[in-house]
Amino acid sequence: MKRTAIVFVLLLIFYDISAAIREVKLRFIETSDIHGNYFPYNFIDQHEWGGSLARVCNFVQGEREIYGENLILIDNGDILQGQPSAYYYNYIDTASIHIAADMMNYMKYDIGNMGNHDVETGHTVYDRWIRQCNFPVLGANIIRTSDESTYLKPYHIIQRDGIKIAVLGMITPAIPAWLSENLWKGLRFEDMEATARKWIKIIREKESPDIIVGVFHSGKDASTMMDKYRENASAEVARNVSGFDFVLMGHDHRRACEKILNADGDSILIIDPASNGRLVACVDVVLTLDDKVVEKKNITGRLIDIDTYEPSKEFMQRFNTQYDIVKNFVSRKIGSFTETINTRPAYFGSSAFIDFIHTLQLQLTGAEISFAAPLSFDATIYKGDVKVSDMFNLYKYENMLYTMMLSGTEIKGYLEESYALWSNYMKSPSDHLLLLTKKEGDDGRCTFTNFSFNFDSASGIIYTVDVTKPAGEKVTILSMADRTPFEMNKMYKVALNSYRGNGGGELLTKGAGIPVEQLKDRIIASTDKDLRFYLMKYIEEKKVLSPQPMNHWMFVPIQWAVPAARRDSVCLFGEN
Template sequence: MKRGYLIMGLFLSTLLTTTISCNSNDRVYPEEEVNFTIVQTTDIHGMIFPYNFITDKEENTSMAHVSSYLKQLKNEGKTILLLDDGDSLQGQPTVYYYNFVSTNEPHIWSEVLNYMHYDAVCIGNHDIEAGHNVYDKMAKELKAPLISANLIDENTKNPYFKPYAVIEKNGVKIAVLGLIEPAIDRQLPKVLYEGLAAEDMVESAKKWVKIIKDKEKPDMLIGLFHSGANYTDDKERYKNENASQLVAEEVDGFDIVLVGHDHQGWSGLGYDEITKQKNKEVKSPSGKIVPIYGGVNAARYIVSIDVSMKYDKDNKLWNAELKGELVDPSKFEADKEFLYKFSDAKKNIEKWVGRDIGNLNTKLVSDEAVFGDSYFLSFIHNLQFTIAEKELSEKADISFAAPLSKDAVLNNGIIKVKDMFNLYPYENFFYIMRLTGKQIKDAMEYSYGRWFNTMNDINDHIIAFKKDLNGELIFNNRYNSYDTVTPIYNYESSAGLNYTIDVTKPNGEKVIIESLSDGRAFELDKEYKVAINSYRGSGGGGHLIQGAGIDLKTLQNMDLVLKSTDKDLRYYIINWFEEQNNAVTVEKLNNWKAVPENYVEAAKKKDYKLLYPYN
């Protein structure tokens, strides 16, 4: 069993017999039964090789393993409809190298998709995060269409990429409609998708299903959505980030919906995250069962659906049988031909990530940052102050930062390029924003209100954990720990301020700011220069929108951004390390703490075991 990636009850085959209405009278349909297999990959995040360039360890899943599975299907005589659901241009140094370093060569991801003969590819939010130059280049290099109906040109209002693909397999005409999760407008800086906008998925699906049905008259319609299946955790239905099930329930016409983005693994039937009820049927407005499938990130599990179709001439409809499962590619050996094909690329990436860039005297671990002031975030905060002054010629008053991974470790000793992907996993740009003291205070209250529980006594939890309808903590089999109210990458702390967090106070009253760290008084009505990454500065996590009450359009237009870098933070961190003449020793800022300290220490011992049971 792979630690942290077991999804209980999902890896059984599901069998569904259905009818697919056909609205074409002029086509000649096959007399015999038609068979083909749908295979979906999603959220690969650069896991092309069976090797993790960050940890320097071999892996037993990768696109090379997927390639072996596809060859087995072909050897069995199966026809394959091969689809990818996005989020591949961020994660491993593999793709970063081709995004931003080796930019004059064909992108390795385009080359992989072409080599494996993909039929259609949906774009994901982390693909957009790579920027126009990268995804525009990929769209030109791909032989398969790059699709997304709801990512539109702001001027023409037309889809920026192709909205859908039409593919024929053994005489069956299949339309594949692509949709991207629309929350990119509060997750990513506008510079990354200048001139583009994301529409609501339900509204876009209603429009394009009608166009597809009228114009293309397909025998089967597949939704290829880079969006999670479950929308129940979100209060807003409009522009919901995880709206795939919502689309299936509100838009007639889909025969299958394939999902990504949530990294959860879906085996054909709905799943209610709140009640934990599995095998809940998802039905369209007309009552048709719409199976929902979705793989797990980094090629850990992929979707495989055997489709058998027989045309009923009398009733003018297809009778279809779908037998789907989540396949574990680690059961297959990595494809040697695949590895040979891309061996030169692997050597180039290994050489780049293995380059020495500095030396560190202090071990940095992100688990410390989950419970209070830490060496880990002190290092990030100080780097942000330095980058603000050195690269943007602005002296920031305050820094906002969060641990972007709950398990990050940067060991002391020689630091290499690959270590920066562990320290800072995402390609965030860097902003200097002007915020009032009140906006800063409100954003901090929002952060700590979702981070820390309100403790009534010393036996309470300090971490705000999710609870089910019975008030019990929710154990997550996939991560082998208990779910928190907000992801740990939203545990935003501040530097440049001296403050305490009273965990016995209600939300909105937890933060007590004493002064700025340089001794100046902190004033609610005064404006300050804040060092912040682009995810948070664009509204990601809700700190500036729900917390500080800043309008999303204001953030999108970057009205509060004084200056921005034109490269991601990791780029500047690498450069900073290379400029140091001596080994780096990190000092803890000691600018904040949670109180009462006896409550905090007692709860930390208990909650650490819930978050890190494997340590």
């Protein structure tokens, strides 16, 4: 009997210990920078393509069968802008539930976060989307100026399987550098690191969570814009502010998955699924608990290739009506072109593509000079019927059109800064004409060293760009387009988009030398609708157009520039 009792007692002790110690497995899935890619179809180029929420949905459905409620689905912003599917429900059908909210609710997202391109849609659009989401949209560093409260919920608590999870959301604070204030009226965007320090302290003291997750619509590698905004500060915050278990990144469209050390010497996972739903970030958290106390955490991350998944049949059936509506919208004919236009020539001289935009900007504003850049790296609008879909190739973003007052000196400085971003300092005829970086691999192809959407050219003035001169000394303005003199001390009316007018690309601040706080004072007019709207109306009114280059500028010396342009075109785009 004694021996039996001892065995029984030991079994009870073992049972108590094993019952007290348990393991919890959680899976976090992050999407980011979907940019309206809801369906596995490119409504701009009108063909099937990869990524999409439809494919993500298929992946998530399979994961939920394994993890159940222990799967947490998070979106990290920039979901409201990009494809015409977003544009249609932003500005055309404003009565229906927004397609992004409808889809995210269907997929049972747990949390959303604000992105800069979500803010770009304007209060009416993103406020409507936020109201219609069945989950919180976060933004700890978005402050309401009227009472200093947070405009959105700063963090959210999720309870799963006895585990308390705190998720802190933030956005890149550089919104004022890109977007006109009417889009974010009544708001302020605070520094991410200062905001993280404030809320980590509050979360720890008030919530005592088992896990703290950062969801930052901000890329990995920090830089300072306009001497005041820390853009892409995610890794910096994770490194400098102790307390995060892992950080979900976005905004910069660059895939990342690595561990870094924070100020306490702890290893922190940072992960970024790039854009368009081609990848998702997958973070596995395994916790060992002893009597409800977390004794051990194991956190691993990986990027999942969503292109290997078929679109969810249930998803496509559920949103088939919206798919058909958007497809019909983009297929509507608005006019015709007698010539094919492409962005490629815009990098080597005056081009029909960019000069078409210049022409409209000058006509709409009555300005004397226009600035514009190729917003898509390699876009084509073919001769023949022009449809609504072509407008998203012609003009990629929902920018307003500004008219600003700039002096001749400021205009030259602006252009010097622009051409310093994309033209090389040629020392010999065999050098590159443009600033290029070799792509990985052995095919000899290149890419631009800097972003091509900052490569502004001008119309309304005649000028040359000497590639044998260093940055800051390349541009020579010969005259106005009508051959009257161009004067350095004269003030001119200049047409440019709102992104540039607010300081985007720093051509006005670094180049023209205008302090960022003075940019507002230079704006004398702004459209109330985006440039794409006016381009569509212009084509509808003219019906048939023959876009031609105006030949207002060129690279010199010609004997160096022309053969170098041929070589660089092959390097960028392959054999023509």
